[in-house]
Amino acid sequence: MVGDDTHNLTIEVHNLTKVYVGGRPPAPGLRQKAVPDGEEPHTGRPAAAARGIYDLTFSVQKGEILGFLGPNGAGKTTTMRILTGYMPPTSGTARVAGFDIFEQPAEAKRRIGYLPEIPPLYPEMTVKAQLSFVADLKGVPRASRKAAIARVVEATNLGPVYNRLVKNLSRGYKQRVGLAQALLGDPEVLILDEPTVGLDPKQIIEIRQLIRSLGGKHTVILSSHILPEVSMVCERVAIINHGRLVGMDTPEGLARKLSHSQQLLVAIKGPQAQVEAQIASLPGMASWRPAEGEGAAQGATGAAGAGSRPAQTGPVLRYHLEAQPDVDLREPLFFQMARAGYPILEMRQVSLSLEDVFLQLTTEENTEPGDGQEGPKEGAQHV
Amino acid sequence: MSNVAVIFRREVSGYFVTPVAYVVFAVFLVLSGYFFTMSLFATQTADMSITFGNMSVTLLFVAPVLTMKMLAEEGRQGTMELLLTSPASLTSIVVGKYLAAVFTFLVLLLVTALYPISLFWVSKPDLGPILSGYLGILLLGAACLAVGMFASSLTESQVVAGMLGFGLLLLFWVLGWASGNVTGVAGEVLGALSLLNRLDGFTRGIINGADVLYYLSFAFAFVFLTVRVVDARRWS
Structure with a gap:
C-alpha cells in the first residue's frame, strides 16, 4: 500500500470550504450541475444564495x-469535484489514499x-476506443491493458456494445461505460456521482450489487438522492444540505x-379498556394510538405472531407508543403490564426510515427536539 | 506512454474519425489548388510564393475551424472532467491537443506537396524558396492554431470559439497595415507584432532566426495562455 500506512483512513477531509465566485453558478465549462446547453440551472432558490460547501470535515475508512x-x-x-482534484477548494484540505x-x-x-x-464520454469514439484511451490516460501498462479492459467490460456487462459508437448507446449503457472507465486501473478509491441515474430497475440492481462488491477492496464514495439506495448500498451515510454536513452515521x-x-x-393481550387505562397511566408516555395492522403487516414478526395464537382471554391489541424525550418506556411498560396481568406479546422499537431522517435533517434541522407533535412514521427498519 | 502522447493520439483520431479533418482538407485543397493554378497561369513562372501568400490567408479561417472544438467541446460534453481528474497534468493535456492540431495541419501541408511536385514535372523551380516557404506556412499555422485553441478555451460554444479565433487572427493580421500609417515607435511595434509581415522572408527563401523565433514564441504565448485560462476556470 502506498501512502500513509499508519492509520486506516483512506480519505480525510478537513474544514473543506468552497465558495463560488460571487455565489453565482460557475463559469461555463465548469457547470455545477448537469444542465442542457443554454439552460440555466434551476436550484429552486434565489440566484443570490451562494452555492458551495462550508467547513466539511469527515473521513472514510479503507474499504x-x-x-x-x-x-x-x-x-x-x-x-466530489474537490476530492477528485477537478476544482480546488477555497480553503481546507483533502487527503486521498495518503496524498494531498x-x-x-x-x-x-x-x-x-x-x-x-x-459520464464523460467522447460520442464519436467506440466503447473500445474510449476505454483504451482512459486506460492509457490512467497509465495502465500496455501489457496488462487488454486484461484490465476485459475485466471492467465484464464487470459492467458491456460486451454487447463493445464495438459500438458511444453516441449510439442508451443512457444506461453510457452510465455503465462511465463506471467501467472509473474502474479501470483498479483505483483504491472510487468516487461515483449518482451512479444509478438513468438506469432501468434491473440495471440499478446490478450496479448496486457491483458497488457493494467493490467495498472492502475499494473505498467508495457515492452520492445519491435516492434514500433506499443509500441505505441499501452504503455502510455510512453523510447527509449534506446547503453545503453543510448535517449528519453522518450508519x-x-x-x-x-x-x-x-x-x-x-x-x-x-387483554381487555381493551383496561389495557388502554394502563398505558395511559404509564409515566413518561407522550402519546399513544392504536396501531391497526402496523407491524403485523410487516411479516417480520413471525415469532410474536405465533406466540399470540394459543387461545387466551382477550384480543390482541396493538398500540403505537411515543415516549417523552430521553425516556425508555420498555421496562416500565413491561413491569406495569406484568403487574396488571396483561401479557406483552410483542414489543419493538420503531426507527425512522432514512427517508424521514433525510426530510427531517434537510428541512427542519432547527426545530426544537422532542416537541412531540406529529410522530414520525414507522419505517421498515427494525432495531 | 507519456500523457502528451495519449492526448495527442486521441485528438488526432478525433480529427480523422469525424468529418472535421476531411472537410477542412477539402476546402483548403480546393482553394489553394485554385490559387496555385491561377498564379501559374498568370505569372508563367515555376514559383510558389504567391500560392504561399494565398495559403496564409486561407489559414485565417482554417486554423479557427480546426481548433474551435478543441476545448469548448470538452467542456460542453463533460469530458474535461475526465481529463482534469486523470493523472495527466493540465499542461500535458493542452500541449497534447495543440500538437495534434499542428500535426493535422502538417498532414494537410504534405498533401499540398503535389503542387511543387507538379512544378518539378514541367520545369526546374528553385527548391530553396519552396522549402523555406513551407516552413514559414507551418510556423504561421502553428501560431494561428495556438490562437484558435486559446479562443476555444474561453467558451463552451464552438461557434463562439470559431468567431473569436477568427477575429483575433484577423486583428493580428491587419496590425501590419497600420504600421504604414502610424508613425514612430507605435508603428514599429504594430508592424513587429503582425503575423503577416513575417511570412515574406520565408517565401523569398530567407529563413530569418528572428522570424522563426517570433512564430514560435507567439505559439508558445497562446498555448501558455490557454493553460492559464483552463486552470483559472477551475478556480471560479
Missing part, C-alpha cells in the same frame, strides 16, 4: 462505502476512479439518532 445524501444543489457534486489532492495531485488522482454526474444509527423520542410498537 468503506460512504453515501452522500442530499437534495439537488446541496454540495455533493462540489465535494492539491500538493500531489498526480499521485492522488492515480488512485481515484471518478464517475461524474454525466443508516440505522442516523435513523436512531434522529428519533428524538422513543417509538414503540407493542402487542398486548
Whole structure:
C-alpha cells in the first residue's frame, strides 16, 4: 500500500470550504450541475444564495462505502469535484489514499476512479476506443491493458456494445461505460456521482450489487438522492444540505439518532379498556394510538405472531407508543403490564426510515427536539 | 506512454474519425489548388510564393475551424472532467491537443506537396524558396492554431470559439497595415507584432532566426495562455 500506512483512513477531509465566485453558478465549462446547453440551472432558490460547501470535515475508512445524501444543489457534486482534484477548494484540505489532492495531485488522482454526474464520454469514439484511451490516460501498462479492459467490460456487462459508437448507446449503457472507465486501473478509491441515474430497475440492481462488491477492496464514495439506495448500498451515510454536513452515521444509527423520542410498537393481550387505562397511566408516555395492522403487516414478526395464537382471554391489541424525550418506556411498560396481568406479546422499537431522517435533517434541522407533535412514521427498519 | 502522447493520439483520431479533418482538407485543397493554378497561369513562372501568400490567408479561417472544438467541446460534453481528474497534468493535456492540431495541419501541408511536385514535372523551380516557404506556412499555422485553441478555451460554444479565433487572427493580421500609417515607435511595434509581415522572408527563401523565433514564441504565448485560462476556470 502506498501512502500513509499508519492509520486506516483512506480519505480525510478537513474544514473543506468552497465558495463560488460571487455565489453565482460557475463559469461555463465548469457547470455545477448537469444542465442542457443554454439552460440555466434551476436550484429552486434565489440566484443570490451562494452555492458551495462550508467547513466539511469527515473521513472514510479503507474499504468503506460512504453515501452522500442530499437534495439537488446541496454540495455533493462540489465535494466530489474537490476530492477528485477537478476544482480546488477555497480553503481546507483533502487527503486521498495518503496524498494531498492539491500538493500531489498526480499521485492522488492515480488512485481515484471518478464517475461524474454525466459520464464523460467522447460520442464519436467506440466503447473500445474510449476505454483504451482512459486506460492509457490512467497509465495502465500496455501489457496488462487488454486484461484490465476485459475485466471492467465484464464487470459492467458491456460486451454487447463493445464495438459500438458511444453516441449510439442508451443512457444506461453510457452510465455503465462511465463506471467501467472509473474502474479501470483498479483505483483504491472510487468516487461515483449518482451512479444509478438513468438506469432501468434491473440495471440499478446490478450496479448496486457491483458497488457493494467493490467495498472492502475499494473505498467508495457515492452520492445519491435516492434514500433506499443509500441505505441499501452504503455502510455510512453523510447527509449534506446547503453545503453543510448535517449528519453522518450508519443508516440505522442516523435513523436512531434522529428519533428524538422513543417509538414503540407493542402487542398486548387483554381487555381493551383496561389495557388502554394502563398505558395511559404509564409515566413518561407522550402519546399513544392504536396501531391497526402496523407491524403485523410487516411479516417480520413471525415469532410474536405465533406466540399470540394459543387461545387466551382477550384480543390482541396493538398500540403505537411515543415516549417523552430521553425516556425508555420498555421496562416500565413491561413491569406495569406484568403487574396488571396483561401479557406483552410483542414489543419493538420503531426507527425512522432514512427517508424521514433525510426530510427531517434537510428541512427542519432547527426545530426544537422532542416537541412531540406529529410522530414520525414507522419505517421498515427494525432495531 | 507519456500523457502528451495519449492526448495527442486521441485528438488526432478525433480529427480523422469525424468529418472535421476531411472537410477542412477539402476546402483548403480546393482553394489553394485554385490559387496555385491561377498564379501559374498568370505569372508563367515555376514559383510558389504567391500560392504561399494565398495559403496564409486561407489559414485565417482554417486554423479557427480546426481548433474551435478543441476545448469548448470538452467542456460542453463533460469530458474535461475526465481529463482534469486523470493523472495527466493540465499542461500535458493542452500541449497534447495543440500538437495534434499542428500535426493535422502538417498532414494537410504534405498533401499540398503535389503542387511543387507538379512544378518539378514541367520545369526546374528553385527548391530553396519552396522549402523555406513551407516552413514559414507551418510556423504561421502553428501560431494561428495556438490562437484558435486559446479562443476555444474561453467558451463552451464552438461557434463562439470559431468567431473569436477568427477575429483575433484577423486583428493580428491587419496590425501590419497600420504600421504604414502610424508613425514612430507605435508603428514599429504594430508592424513587429503582425503575423503577416513575417511570412515574406520565408517565401523569398530567407529563413530569418528572428522570424522563426517570433512564430514560435507567439505559439508558445497562446498555448501558455490557454493553460492559464483552463486552470483559472477551475478556480471560479
